[in-house]
Amino acid sequence: MLVTKNAAELCVLLVNELYGQLPSRLMATLISKGRLTVPHLAHHTSLNHRQVRHGIVVLVQQSLVFTFTDQDSAVTYYEANVDGAYNLIRTGKILDMIDTKFGRPAKLLVHDVLLLGHAEIAEVVRRYKGERTSQKKPGDVDPCRNHVNGDGALSPFTDSEEPDPAGEAYNVLAQLIGLGFLESVSTMTYQSPQDFKSTVEQDVLKDFPNGVRGSKQASEYDTRLRERMREIRAERTSLKRELEMKIEFEPSAKRRKLLNGGASNGLTLTSGGYWLRDQEGHTVIRLNYEKCLVELRNQKLAEQVEDLIGDTTAHVYRAVLSALSRKISGCQADPSTMTDDELMGVRVKTGEVYEHLNPSVDVSAGIGTASEDEIDIRRAEKIRRYPPETKGSSLRATLEEGDELMASDDEDYDHSAETGNGSAVNGSRESKADVVNGDVSPRSYRLRWMRQHLLILAESKQGFVRHCGSDEWTVDFSPLLQHLRYLELDTMIEETFGRQGLRLTRILREKGKIDDKTLPTMALMRKPDVHVKMAEMEMAGFLDVQEVPRDNNRAANRTIFFWFFDEERTLKRTLDNTYKSMVRCLQRLEVERRKKRNVLSVTERKDVKGMEEEKLRGDVYNEYIQFLELEKKLLGQVSRLDDLVAIFRDF
Template identity: 20%
Template sequence: MDKIGSLLARKGRLPLRAIAAYTQLKLPRVREGLVVLIQHNLATWAEAPDGRGLVVFYELSIRAVLYRLRLGDVLQVARDLFDQEGQSIVQHVLLWGNLTPTALQQDCLDWPKLSAKRRSTYMRALQGLIRRRYLTAVQHVDTMTADDRAMVLDAEAQQKLNVLPSAAELARVRRQRLERSEAEYQEGTLVGMKRKIADDGDDEALKVRVGSFDMVEEVDLTMAFRVNLERFTLYLRNRRVVEFVHERTNRSGALVVQSLLGACEDKMRATHEELSPPVGLVQITQQLPKDQHIAQDIDLAAGNGGDSGYDLNNGSSATTQDLVRQFLDVLRADTAGIVFRDDLRGAGQFRVSFVRARQQLFDRLLYAYLNNRFGTLSCRVLRILHDKGRLDDRQLAKLALLPVKDLRRHVHELLAHRFVQLQEIPKTAERTPSTCFYLFFASPAASTDACLALHYQEIANLYARITHERKARTRLIAKTQREDVRLDPSLLSSSDRKGLDRLEKIMDLLEVCILRLDRQVLVIRDI
């Protein structure tokens, strides 16, 4: 399977026989490997006409592979939100790729041996994971890429037109497809959940009022589910924004932003949204944890209430809603500009600007990374280029307070790693190097790509180190896997035990480094 995956990562889309020819594997083995990759949501397929028939092309999802770097954070989030039962469910689904609830109960959780209370706890955790879209139902279209699905839907819509479509009609078809997809998502209809009329034995917390009936949502036990890693990434994105607000304000300010994002989390679709959905003041107040007191983190003795409409000096005690309003005013006045009021939707609607949050987080990460890797002077040069735009070496040296010789060394170092770009300006029509002068400049997009490439390069080096450490201790690892040693660990000598302890410490350090780098990748790529 590793041969097939690495081949698809290098070559891109390939048909079945081409994969077999490149890997020199037999067709049954290639089919088995592709089935495993599709089962774990790592590969997709698409049909393309070829003469009289159809050819199936297979493609590896690089993004799905890179998501596997943060499985540790994913399991921790599942534990934080849904306790140990939620973590166990997510872990088993990740292990199998996708599972039906029936298979999860019978093959993974040892369902017959669990008590009725434990079964109820597991079912509540499973329903919570599905309702909040951390587990999503597996459908036929999931094995196709988003672009392929869009092309199929657009082709079906174009066939309904009686005439050859114009460019405006094609744009209208695409716009209608996007609007229909957004409307279906916002309706909150979950595939894999069934509704029935509630009876007296059902949990009150699970009842939903539909018309004149009380309904209860149940999990469809025949539907297969997979882990929605993008949804977990969205939660990690929101948590990173909350941590940033905590650093700029205080604990209660972070709680207010956490409540704002939590109130609209169900309406969020992707991590690259520019703005959060609008949320009212009442919703934010209701979302606050009941055991948290935010009054101790704000000084109510000064100020006149700003434009919030609440007078802080009238001697009355402030309610929770008044306190939340004051915190939102403070966050809106912050220079970071992450929280703002949406005036188009009324005075009580607030939103979070993920664009501003990403800019603040990425700038801080970028300059800290450059300072650590290239030094303070290179960091200063890049800051000047970001602020001033295109400059030649003498102008840049004057602003950076450096000799031209030293400045060129730092600029060329940044140029080699693609943080800085070069523009050639000819003085004459000949465009010879002697008749040109050169301007250095840095763009945010190029800095993002360069920083992301270096992070992935370091992650690849860490995985290469893991492979080297394991290969250097192949004999010791093989010895520990023997049946007699598993039954009686005392058969290992003291030197073997020391070697295992050292290997375990090295593996832990390397995995922690990978996890830290992936958290930085979250800021660079997924916010």
Template identity: 20%
Template structure:
């Protein structure tokens, strides 16, 4: 845990839930897991306020609990999840994803769940005012949006084990299996039990079953067709409903039964799945910046096809995708002809107007061929890229391609860290880090030669980076006594230590931005209080010209600071959250 992280989490909680909940979270962060009595003593709040604050935090999946036997009594301990708190800064990005993929109905549902915490479908319907006398098309749109959000895993079912601390849940399951043995387990048996529990977790993780979905009954009309709404996978691989008139092209859909969402199951936002979509967006942007929009379209197509099988950022690689799936998944209106040179102009063949794919009267076959050639050429460029993110795994039938998420996370992380180092220290420091990352362990003289810096300047910059934790040293003794004066010292980049140092800077920067927002609001507190009066809300002309100018200035400053917060949070996503090994690092625990 980082010192800057504690202050940042406290400010985020105060922004979203208020000062009372902030006191409870501060106590849990500072002292770890605590029972209810200890939380009451440390916060100085009344028992009722403390219970209500804990209930709100559990409802929003921020606090987990576990029961432990203390003598003759069962005591409930509460602990806070810092990662969930930090994800609250991405709510705007999450809402943008839901709006893009599901639409306005899905955005309304997601906003309701974010505001109230875990909710059942019946509670969401009641909160949105959808009742039996509501128009049929409104209710049907709501049902389709909920179904798509559950199937796309934007929201997931909240099970009782989700509110229990992960470590305690593992200990309980392990104790249960040990209790079934006649004798105390040997070390070999204990390892076997833990391996069995790990296999069960992996099986549940890779399971395609979706909790909260049940098969709907089929009601047939006189024509023998089902009168229930139906869904099938559309061109982009997403389930699309039938019979609601939501297709823009008016095409008919194949018969497929709609799976209904269980009304009694409570749902919560699935942050891990939403982080996958943000990561995919960053990968596509990387290729757009490096090559062009056509390369980004091809990478987006691969990622979109593999999204249904990717639940979290834990996966190291995506499933293989055939080139024909990629071609069929790219939108017809995508402009790919000018994205890459397919080499067709090398033959100097005079084409007829109807065969020239660039001519207005070109045939559909010529346009398809030009489009396919461009996609094949872009795939060749992507799979030969030095980053190694796109890999070709099969040569038959045009080839199959996959995305290496582990490599993508490393490339994006290094890119973000180089940007951070350059902004904090300068271009020369960033150059030194890039050289050490490419060449591995180097001595001071070699670093000076590789970076084309004088030895004195290079030594100064190396020590600046070492003091910041962004690079490390490796010593090789010349003699057996390991005398420091008779050693070789090599400089190198330790990725884990570098990420830890960068995260401390990110947390400190986000905390400073919150302090600046509070300062700007404090020096204009009188104006803010006046704008909240009922008479001013009803008649804005009561504000003077100076007050309106100050209010406009405050909103502009706050908007810029909020944008900076989002950028820093995006850097946190890249440096830690999308790493498949982030759960092993435990930097945010």
């Protein structure tokens, strides 16, 4: 796999940070040399075979290498999994996301899976039981009692009830596997995408002994290839689909609690946990980074809505994204393995969104007030059946042929109640008669208010939601993420080249290639200023120029210079600079650790760890605190840079 020097150096540093020098040395060799066998690795690294095998075991256990076995010679080759190595930097974000969405027990289980790399379900449950037993002392409150859900709600356990750690673990694992955050491991899991596709192609070619000839056979071959890849994907996700059905048929109240971050009480096994314990205890599982990326993308989009629209609308948007995520396997799924629903576009009903909405959210808040005469219902209920076109930095969301305008598409939406009791559907709060015992209004009223937030999202300039059919909603991720990329690029350009540089970039992004004589007029700038700024941005790699000579002499005064913005090249260059910045942060952290190695060696002692303030002298403790502050700043900067990588590359 071809990667830049900075990306390769970053991956090696991450492996060294978590797993030590030996695995990182092998990773560096695999990245630079490509596929190698154990003898070749020993030759290039000057290590003996025993050391190489030990390091390879660690890399395989943590899914940091791909394996390929030649059927003729029975020799196994190893190839660096660069994406897997980079994902190590997101471990903290993933654990925080799991904690917020599913609660502390789920975070502990995922943490164990991450430490083990991959492990049997029964082994993960045994480790979880051991941790719970060791954490709890006689007379202590259970450590997970106050962390049942992501909002910190109290556990339903009474003083006389004690949770069953094994039952709790099986219930949470069933939920995580059913929703796709954990996946089962098979022999194909450690094949590179290229090897996997090649293996399937060779398998399908056996049905064509004379080769693929003609357009008809080529079409038949492509169809069989797609069907075979979907069959393999269905086999790999059979455990997920089985547990997904178990969760789906749970009682409605319990399912809504699970979907909103609640955990089972651990006293009794749910249907999914019971089935997982009896049927699949020896199944090997690992973390599914692709599904975790989907959830991290949801968090980023919800933060944008919260900043631009408001907190309540952001809660509704999180419910939309959560409902959609159950039908999405990854941010950049392979079309050849996607299901029919994913190919046609994932949609959700209003009722599905409501099922994922946290019951504690007051959906009547966050909406302005307007009279009925000021609202054009037909425009508000606009249905766009096709996604918006993207061009430059703006979205072309005009109505296409086949789009419709409808008055309403929600059966629970009653216009007769819009002005009843002095309330208006578009924004005023509900009357006191609609509030029961201080709680929010019943289902029909909550649906009505929630739907107003959905319409706000659909009418937003960014197009966070598209009203795509009768009682159906979807999210067009491609234009949304393009908009996020442009926001980040605009911020960089403005900080580096000022407002004039940003103005010129936006013009070129919107219009395409422009002559250097026309550009000053469009930008309302002096020609010398434009030339200086454009040359400066070209040197930095944000803009490019194409020379078109008018004759064979190629004289400057007889040449037309077309300036343009190359988005793909700019993103690649920006990504590489981001990798370089992350490498510098990690290198600086290692230097600071060497400077403070005397202090850190003392804090790592068992009799000092956790009691640094009491055990250390004042000057030593102050040095330790200063190092922690510096470490926090450097790792925080790495985390912010990773947000850029996610937006530019992964989302």
